Amino acid sequence: MRREDPPAVPQLALPVAVPTHMAVAAQNSDSHEEQAIGDLSLVGFYYLLRVGEYTRPRFTKINGRRVRATRTVQFCVKDVGFFKDNKILPRRSTLRNLLLADQATLKITNQKNGRMGETITHETIQNESHGPVTALARRVHHILDNGGNEETLLCDYLDDDGNWTSVTASQMRSAVRASVKTLELHKNGIDPDLVGVHSLRAGGAMALKLQGVSDTTIKKQGRWTSMTFLQYIHNQIAHLSKDLSTKMSTNLTFINVASIEQY
Numbered sequence: 001m002r003r004e005d006p007p008a009v010p011q012l013a014l015p016v017a018v019p020t021h022m023a024v025a026a027q028n029s030d031s032h033e034e035q036a037i038g039d040l041s042l043v044g045f046y047y048l049l050r051v052g053e054y055t056r057p058r059f060t061k062i063n064g065r066r067v068r069a070t071r072t073v074q075f076c077v078k079d080v081g082f083f084k085d086n087k088i089l090p091r092r093s094t095l096r097n098l099l100l101a102d103q104a105t106l107k108i109t110n111q112k113n114g115r116m117g118e119t120i121t122h123e124t125i126q127n128e129s130h131g132p133v134t135a136l137a138r139r140v141h142h143i144l145d146n147g148g149n150e151e152t153l154l155c156d157y158l159d160d161d162g163n164w165t166s167v168t169a170s171q172m173r174s175a176v177r178a179s180v181k182t183l184e185l186h187k188n189g190i191d192p193d194l195v196g197v198h199s200l201r202a203g204g205a206m207a208l209k210l211q212g213v214s215d216t217t218i219k220k221q222g223r224w225t226s227m228t229f230l231q232y233i234h235n236q237i238a239h240l241s242k243d244l245s246t247k248m249s250t251n252l253t254f255i256n257v258a259s260i261e262q263y
Contacts, residue, residue: 011196014180014203019045022179023130032142036157036167037175039135043154044172044200046132047106047120048222049075051197055155056166077143078150080136081105091140091150098137099129106136108223118223172197205229 019041026038040054057074082089083103091098101124108118125131139154146158155167176199177192186192201222208218215227222229 011198011202012190012194013206014045014176014185014190014195014199016045016203016207017183018176018179018185018203019200020130021183022175023135025179027130032157032159033165033167033171034175035142036139036155037171039139040155040167040172041176041200042130042132042135043106043139044197045204046122046135048201048204050201051169051172054167055169055172055197056153075106075154076150077140077148077152077154079107080140080154081107082133082137082140092144095137095141095145098141099134101133101137104133104136120221120223169197176200 019038022041023038026034026036029035043049044051044054052074054075077091080091081104082091082093082098082101083105084097084101089097089101103121103123105119105121108120122132124133128134136154142158143152143154143156148156148164152164153166156164157167159165173196176195176197180186180190180192180195205218205222208221215229218224218229219227
């Protein structure tokens with residue numbers, strides 16, 4: 001039986017200003033934790049990721065055995081590919097060279113709807129140091145430069161005590177809400193208590209829709225098997241109703257073409 005996307009927990013979509021603010025603040029910090037959270041926010045937004053795909057895995061016990069709570073497999077270093085001038089750029093390149101990459105690809109190992117082997121690619125944003133490609137470059141370099149390997153999760157980082165640890169969904173949620181408060185988005189009707197990590201995925205889908213990207217492309221980028229993503233196209237966004245009243249006010253003559261001549 002075909003698996004459809006399950007109903008998503010509704011969370012307000014966020015503008016790109018939020019992950020950008022998180023990344024800028026993180027790069028001005030010496031904390032590897034903050035840097036990881038900042039870059040992961042960009043990756044989650046641009047690549048339309050579910051929080052479980054880029055944060056610490058959740059486990060549960062079944063019949064005394066510790067097993068994953070979901071089928072989703074988190075992204076590892078080996079799932080990231082960089083390209084420069086249409087040629088593969090090795091992941092173990094220097095950070096300077098990785099930041100010069102013009103494309104970065106994520107290969108989907110598995111996700112909760114059972115689809116595997118898909119890829120998502122983004123190009124670099126010109127004159128922008130806080131985009132999807134640069135965020136992945138910083139994540140991969142941090143991991144490999146500090147003794148990590150191809151199997152290390154993208155959410156892993158070396159803490160101040162020299163121990164490897166992982167960014168959690170809870171940490172991401174707290175950082176997202178803190179950014180919303182700092183940016184004073186409540187003035188735009190965005191309540192910090194109504195946003196969460198899923199708001200990054202929702203915001204990415206909303207951004208594509210508002211720029212006129214086709215539903216087919218949005219579904220492809222977000223790996224939606226149905227029209228579930230439309231749940232993210234919230235009525236909260238004024239752009240969606242722009243000029244609609246003007247168009248509706250145009251007086252048009254309606255003809256009932258079903259009322260044909262009788263004999």
